Amino acid sequence: MKTFAEFGLEPKVLQAITELGFEESTPIQSKAIPIALTGTDLIGQAQTGTGKTAAFGIPLVNKIPVTEERIVALIMTPTRELAIQVSEEIGKLTRYKGLRSLPIYGGQEIGRQIRALKKKPQIIIGTPGRLLDHINRKTIRLDDVQTVVLDEADEMLDMGFMEDITSILKLVPENRHTMLFSATMPPNIQRLAQQFLKNPEHVSVIPTQVTAPLIDQAYIEVHERQKFDALSRLLDMESPELAIIFGRTKRRVDELSEALQKRGYSADGLHGDLSQNQRDNVMRKFRDGSIDVLVATDVAARGLDVSGVSHVINFDLPQDPESYVHRIGRTGRAGKEGTAWSFVTPREIDHLHFIEKVTRQKIAKKPLPSIAEAIEGKQRVTAERILEFVENDAINEFKAIAIQLLDQYDSVNLLASAIKLITGEKKDVNIELTPEDPIRAKKRKPDVRTSGRRFSGGNFGSGNRPGSSGPRGRSDSGSRGGYGGRSSASGSSTGGYNRDRDSKPRTEGRSEPRRPRPSSNE
Numbered sequence: 029m030k031t032f033a034e035f036g037l038e039p040k041v042l043q044a045i046t047e048l049g050f051e052e053s054t055p056i057q058s059k060a061i062p063i064a065l066t067g068t069d070l071i072g073q074a075q076t077g078t079g080k081t082a083a084f085g086i087p088l089v090n091k092i093p094v095t096e097e098r099i100v101a102l103i104m105t106p107t108r109e110l111a112i113q114v115s116e117e118i119g120k121l122t123r124y125k126g127l128r129s130l131p132i133y134g135g136q137e138i139g140r141q142i143r144a145l146k147k148k149p150q151i152i153i154g155t156p157g158r159l160l161d162h163i164n165r166k167t168i169r170l171d172d173v174q175t176v177v178l179d180e181a182d183e184m185l186d187m188g189f190m191e192d193i194t195s196i197l198k199l200v201p202e203n204r205h206t207m208l209f210s211a212t213m214p215p216n217i218q219r220l221a222q223q224f225l226k227n228p229e230h231v232s233v234i235p236t237q238v239t240a241p242l243i244d245q246a247y248i249e250v251h252e253r254q255k256f257d258a259l260s261r262l263l264d265m266e267s268p269e270l271a272i273i274f275g276r277t278k279r280r281v282d283e284l285s286e287a288l289q290k291r292g293y294s295a296d297g298l299h300g301d302l303s304q305n306q307r308d309n310v311m312r313k314f315r316d317g318s319i320d321v322l323v324a325t326d327v328a329a330r331g332l333d334v335s336g337v338s339h340v341i342n343f344d345l346p347q348d349p350e351s352y353v354h355r356i357g358r359t360g361r362a363g364k365e366g367t368a369w370s371f372v373t374p375r376e377i378d379h380l381h382f383i384e385k386v387t388r389q390k391i392a393k394k395p396l397p398s399i400a401e402a403i404e405g406k407q408r409v410t411a412e413r414i415l416e417f418v419e420n421d422a423i424n425e426f427k428a429i430a431i432q433l434l435d436q437y438d439s440v441n442l443l444a445s446a447i448k449l450i451t452g453e454k455k456d457v458n459i460e461l462t463p464e465d466p467i468r469a470k471k472r473k474p475d476v477r478t479s480g481r482r483f484s485g486g487n488f489g490s491g492n493r494p495g496s497s498g499p500r501g502r503s504d505s506g507s508r509g510g511y512g513g514r515s516s517a518s519g520s521s522t523g524g525y526n527r528d529r530d531s532k533p534r535t536e537g538r539s540e541p542r543r544p545r546p547s548s549n550e
């Protein structure tokens with residue numbers, strides 16, 4: 029894999045990349061960056077968590093002169109959280125160069141955005157609805173835009189943004205440089221590309237399996253009413269560092285996060301009916317580790333990059349295979365390993381097979397964790413926490429009472445009681461969730477676009493065997509396909525996150541046709 033120095037980037041951009049801790053380029057970066065630097069339109073597809081943001085961000089930042097005072101680059105994302113996150117990453121890449129980038133998204137006070145626009149940002153990252161709002165108010169002009177990026181373009185279409193995207197792109201000069209990126213390439217993306225890109229190069233780093241190879245996937249067959257117990261056992265057994273749990277509807281997310289809190293888990297919920305402030309708060313808490321379980325609708329499925337997410341749990345199966353791929357892709361990012369579990373009710377087994385078929389990936393069946401496994405997991409975590417204290421913390425002030433207690437009581441009984449107390453068993457709290465209907469198996473029409481071809485072969489796939497030369501293949505190289513990870517200089521990624529999509533019916537888990545108009549809360 030190429031080092032970043034080989035691309036002939038400006039020293040200040042290179043310096044920022046080094047600061048981020050990126051040692052080598054990822055496969056999609058090493059393919060896409062040279063093409064993007066020449067100004068050729070491109071369609072980039074690579075597995076989740078493999079650095080697509082920097083693949084378009086680096087060439088973008090490299091080519092804009094610091095003296096520029098107009099908006100010359102426009103990046104569109106489907107959700108608010110993603111707009112913020114991408115803006116932060118662009119901000120980091122341009123740290124030394126000193127370009128200005130600005131996220132523009134619904135839910136944030138427009139006056140604040142208008143004031144920020146007066147500082148003449150060169151790069152705007154926005155969700156389509158709010159962008160149009162600014163365009164209509166004439167607070168954003170696109171006459172000078174030279175580069176357009178559509179991140180998660182298929183998702184924007186699914187959310188019903190086609191019309192908005194079309195109106196926006198009509199205002200951008202035609203001789204622009206356009207790039208489109210996603211981990212999955214469902215059929216509608218090809219139509220979009222035909223319409224808006226000029227002789228694009230297809231750059232794809234997809235072996236036969238579209239899901240990232242470092243994600244260990246499994247499912248558990250459970251009845252709807254057993255799901256909550258299964259979840260708490262699973263959380264106890266696995267003790268995730270950070271976990272994202274996907275629920276089908278906003279109501280589900282509310283009920284589930286409340287139930288988890290009642291049972292003593294440090295959880296909170298994220299969906300599109302929360303205010304922007306609440307959404308930002310939840311994401312901030314999740315990023316800084318003050319909660320370790322994020323319960324979310326598909327609003328959190330795309331693009332979100334939170335370091336430390338070790339587990340994704342599909343409490344409800346997603347409707348589409350693409351959604352499955354993006355959801356589980358919140359873990360196993362940037363060369364780290366991750367685990368994805370899905371709960372499947374007996375009536376949804378066919379739907380699971382459909383997901384397996386389209387993603388060309390077998391998902392292993394595992395038994396429901398037993399109570400014993402759950403207890404053991406919880407106790408193990410408590411014991412680890414205690415041992416950390418023994419090693420690292422100042423505990424002198426507690427030693428007198430410890431000696432006194434040990435004098436009077438049996439040491440094993442004492443420690444066992446302490447562990448019980450710390451473990452915080454709250455299993456007696458009764459939990460009832462409103463049942464969700466099972467997802468019905470939805471077969472795609474057997475036309476050219478079906479049968480998993482979109483994920484491999486054809487225009488988009490390299491046809492490699494899994495692990496042979498795919499990104500981060502864990503098989504032979506040890507370097508994980510050039511993903512050297514990042515040095516500690518990088519710090520953890522920060523930023524806000526929210527996405528606009530779950531204001532629409534599709535995310536709320538009905539098997540209706542897609543593409544309702546996005547609601548005004550965008």
Ligand SMILES: Nc1ncnc2c1ncn2[C@@H]1O[C@H](COP(=O)(O)OP(=O)(O)OP(=O)(O)O)[C@@H](O)[C@H]1O
Binds near residue numbers: 074357512
């Ligand atoms: N060359 C690199 N070396 C190490 N880490 C990297 C490199 N490039 C990107 N990263 C980090 O990898 C993580 C994932 O990157 P990014 O969010 O761009 O993935 P993505 O391909 O867009 O995923 P998704 O399909 O989920 O949107 C980020 O934390 C990013 O900072």
Ligand SMILES: [Mg+2]
Binds near residue numbers: 080081179331
């Ligand atoms: Mg991305």
